[in-house]
Amino acid sequence: MGNRVIYWFRTDLRLHDSPALKAALDLHPDALWPIFTWDPHYVYRVKGGVNRWQYLLDCQADLSRSIQKLNPKSKLFVLREAPQTLFPKIFKAWNVTHLVFEKDTDVYARERDSAVVASAEEAGVQVITRYGRTLWDSDELVAKNGGKPTMSITQLQAAGRKIGGIPRPIPAPRHLPDPGEMPVSFGQDKPGASPDINAPYRSTPDECYSHIAGPAGKFAVASLEELGFSVSATTPHRGGETIALERLQEIFSDEKYAATFQKPKTSPAAFEPQSTTLLSPFLHFGALSPRLFYWHAQDLVEKYGEGASTPPESLTGQLLFRDMYFAAQAAIGPSFAQTLGNGHCRFIPWHLPSKVEPTGLANNTIAGRYHVDSPQADRWFQRWKAGVTGFPFVDALMRQLRAEGWIHHLGRHMVACFLTRGGCYVHWERGADVFEEFLLDHEPACNAGNWQWLSCTAFYSQYYRCYSPVAFGQKWDKTGEFIRRWVPELKDLDEKFIYEPWTANQAVLDKAGVRVEGDGLREKRDGVYPSPMFDFGERRRACLAAMKRAYSIGLYGDDERVEDGTWKELFERAGETEMEGLDAGDADGEHADDVGDHGDGTEDGIRHKKARNPVVKEGPMDKHVKKKRKT
DNA sequence: GTCGTAGTTGAGGTG
């Protein structure tokens, strides 16, 4: 009997440059089943709106068409069951000899894959895996970095050099073997749907698991309706390898743009077209191979010669950062996505900390569940999430994020700094939850890593560099075109006031047909834009001082004082007033439902002056012991 | 161990 191979597609929804698919074909299979399994973890536990699900289904449908072009008898066969329970049954029923898939170092993926590998061994099925999700194998990078997480781009590059060259892309296969028979003569194990953190998006019960081969019995790609989504996606960005490769060609046809690309010099306010490549969602779903992208960029840079940009700012540099976060996550494990237990993440007593409870998940937290230690901070958080902070540049970005599932990297910096160390002093894990929900390109490692970077809890520490919601936007877009696009209430406002509408006088506002009042959370009214939720200069000073104290105290997430709660005494002794748990009435909350009600006017007594000379008052710091950083 | 310097992407000013 020849080889009968299951190729298990996961986050590698492509045919071009797939080392794992090549390994499967190298077995010269008699039968090859290209399959995708519905994973209840991703359906119920990972936050994701209709935009991201549409993108995933796009990628699957496109891949299925591409497979069919190579062999009309084949396609992407979608099986609606959790892989852990499904595989033992199909190994036997289909008489499988090999299981091949692309390795994945995400926290849940590791857990799932080790269960699948164990069941394969038990069934006598040989498992073959290859790495193609990053430039280098993340575990190998960690090994070459002395077993430690890669916490800087220098470390990543050094570890990469030790491994050696980045593999050249592998061409797409020219033909695929026929699939074998696919009897489903076994029962279906249906997963428990609770907790379903995507429930708010579903208006009808999801039918995802009602039939193992789908409603028509044809193993078809699911529809949004099957997932219970009745609302339509709002994003213009569509998934699939075909579009990804077209986009790649387009980007590299402009040689000057691609060869001289410098990320910090691209504008977060550019739209139609955006200033960056928009390839990140394709990378996330594996519709585009990072190595294919890398070698397009690298070959061009060498050809271009003088004037080409270099890492970390260049296009290849962007891919290096991605590898850095993947390898950091590979080394740190489940606690990489949080502060608690993470020895490389500073402890800062942010507002709205995550609830830690036995959840059955590796890290004992569920995205989105948090303590409301401060009702005011929760209102700020809700206004940030809804794009009604009263700071037009922040609101424009948050509204673009919600509608399109993508914003520019520097825009992410702006809103992340604003929510955490440069405004609200809300926990970065809250912001990461929101990005997980809205971003098409949400990558667990990169999301956690970037939030730690921006909140100055890991990777980056220059907390005194703070983004201004006024000045930062103006640097890129003097006249506020980006704001006018996303905050139509302000579209006719004079450019002198577009970043600070609260400073405009009545005549100016009347002329623009807008009133500045309220908190924006309640019923939307035409021609009304919310008042700013605080005095930014004042908040900036308070946050900076609090960051300084927290740095001086120097706790990390794995400190026993963080776990047992005695950290509080340290901060109280330091005179900290900006911290978790100081407000009375620790009302526990989970959702946006319990938004506050606080008058029509300004929330906290807005003063309309610009902050200058933000002097940080020095506290009595000397008596606090500084903890040595972990090695 | 000490010191100098670099670090993807701040703000605000000057020339």
Add this chain to the structure above:
DNA sequence: GCACCTCAACTACGA
């Protein structure tokens, strides 16, 4: 319009 400086000051890395 752009390059450069200062502000006040973080960590990591290599010599």
